[in-house]
Amino acid sequence: MQKASKIYELFLSVTPGLEVFAKEEIKDLLSSEFFSEVVLDLEDGLTLKSSDLFVLLTTIKFLKIPTRALLRIEEFKARDLPKLYKKLTKINWNEYIPTTENDFKVSSHNSRLFDDRKIIKATKDAISDYQKAQPFKAKYSQLEWSHPPIIFLRFEEDMCQLSIDCSGERLDKRGHKILSAKAPMRESLGAALIRFINENEDSDYPLLDPMAGSGTIVSEYLLQDELNNKRAYNFENFPIFRKLPAKKIEMAPIEITRKAFANDINQDNIKAIKKNLEQYNLEVTHGDFFKMKELNHDNIIIACNLPYGKRIKTQKNIHDFVNDFFSKAQQIGAKSAYAVIPETFIIDKKFKILRSQRINNGGIWIQFVRASFI
Ligand SMILES: C[S@@+](CC[C@H](N)C(=O)[O-])C[C@H]1O[C@@H](n2cnc3c(N)ncnc32)[C@H](O)[C@@H]1O
Structure with missing residues (x-):
């Protein structure tokens, strides 16, 4: 037998x-x-x-x-x-x-x-x-x-x-971040946010992160279908794996062309994003989001990991900051805006809101929150 x-x-x-x-x-x-x-x-x-x-x-x-x-x-x-x-x-x-x-x-x-x-x-x-x-x-x-x-x-x-x-370094370490900003978001969280956005938007949308830090959200957006071979994995060292005949990975080609925009108020972060993602379809700008002029692209989706907590200080009350973020996104013509924020943040009733389930981000329960403007 x-x-x-x-x-x-x-x-x-x-x-x-x-x-x-x-x-x-x-x-x-x-x-x-x-x-x-x-x-x-x-x-x-x-x-x-x-x-x-x-x-x-x-x-x-x-x-x-x-x-x-x-x-x-x-x-x-x-x-x-x-x-x-x-x-x-x-x-x-x-x-x-x-x-x-x-x-x-x-x-x-x-x-x-x-x-x-x-x-x-x-x-x-x-x-x-x-x-x-x-x-x-x-x-x-x-x-x-x-x-x-x-x-x-x-x-x-x-x-x-x-x-x-089998991982070695944690899997959210993609290997392409050479320079990193203050309070970077874990890439796994960024990838989940992109899934949440994809579920709620038509495909092929342009994405803007107006407070992009080191660019986690835009990079997870641009690289979402790509195999990550920019880093090593411990399993590649396992003799049991090394002895196996390698197979050519054949995947259906991805037709979607993605365009992203990243902005930040901090010049060092802008340098980091440019260095990290120079080869991708990304436009990078330096400035205060709250002074941003009307967007010159239709149907832009805005997504942002808002600054909150001890490591990043904002001048405003945090609840006002979130609501100002959504108001500004609406004012400049975004189709919808997504924020990654603690679940306790209070959002104005005037916005049409959709929330993801709660996520434990290093001890703080957060959510992906979408406000749609159309
Ligand atoms: C929590 S961090 C974003 C981290 C980012 N998701 C990452 O993974 O690196 C918030 C960012 O907002 C930027 N920021 C704060 N206020 C801003 C403003 N008014 N306009 C543009 N950027 C701002 C900060 O410089 C910081 O990089």
């Missing part, structure tokens, strides 16, 4: 509140021929499954909203440290992480093993003893890891689920 092929599982971690956007993003990606064998399982968070490890791991380069991707390695029962150690010495670590520097993340629920330090020590000992018995090939010691591989051990009812992070 033919042996059934192994199904690999990739767990995607997502900022709380961005799950719906990530789900839509994954569904869109899996609708393309190249990824058609990959299945999305929603039973335990967002998990991608496939027998084709090359294709499964390649999804990581396309997904803009998840923060990390963890490859499930093994699941076993472990009620005490000697048992855990024994199980871990049996893992074929050389297939995944031929390095002696690792990070560890432990979580435990309803399990006899719960002490992080003891669990990490047993894991380190097991990896070290495994590597002494079976040293990895010398060529692998030359590999560069953008972030030491993180080994995740999750205990639930005495079952240990072992996963290895």
Whole structure:
């Protein structure tokens, strides 16, 4: 009888509140021929499954909203440290992480093993003893890891689920930001905002971020369909991946031509945007948004991560600032305007408002808010 092929599982971690956007993003990606064998399982968070490890791991380069991707390695029962150690010495670590520097993340629920330090020590000992018995090939010691591989051990009812992070640096780090402004927005949040806008606007709209900072929103808009190969991923170092025959990624060509505009009051930010995004279809201006003249494009959509909180001070009361932002967007002729703001901000009843669900942005609950003017 033919042996059934192994199904690999990739767990995607997502900022709380961005799950719906990530789900839509994954569904869109899996609708393309190249990824058609990959299945999305929603039973335990967002998990991608496939027998084709090359294709499964390649999804990581396309997904803009998840923060990390963890490859499930093994699941076993472990009620005490000697048992855990024994199980871990049996893992074929050389297939995944031929390095002696690792990070560890432990979580435990309803399990006899719960002490992080003891669990990490047993894991380190097991990896070290495994590597002494079976040293990895010398060529692998030359590999560069953008972030030491993180080994995740999750205990639930005495079952240990072992996963290895495939991302390296967090996935929202796109690799094209050379210069960064004050309080930059996480790119994953920017990508989710673009999804929210796309859902509510006709395709092919011109986008203006009038307080663009380092340009996260416009860059996520312009690069939304592109594979991100401007950075390294830890999985590219895994010997199990390196041994696989590479497949040519064929995706349907994207017809949409996108145009974006970025403005900021701060000259350093303007320099950063120009440097970060010089090769894209972007017009950059320097000035105060509240003094901006009428737009000379029809149907412009404005989107902005408004300055708020301790790191960025505004002279005005924050509620006035948001309402002035929407009023100004309307006055200069935008079709609609989107703001990323804390959910507690009060918006004038005169605006026709649509809110996304709440998102936990580093401890502050925020929302995408749309005001439409037509
Ligand atoms: C929260 S930051 C935007 C961060 C941006 N989304 C990013 O990811 O880098 C707010 C930006 O608004 C700019 N700003 C504040 N008041 C402004 C104004 N009146 N006109 C134009 N830009 C302004 C600041 O210089 C700052 O770069």
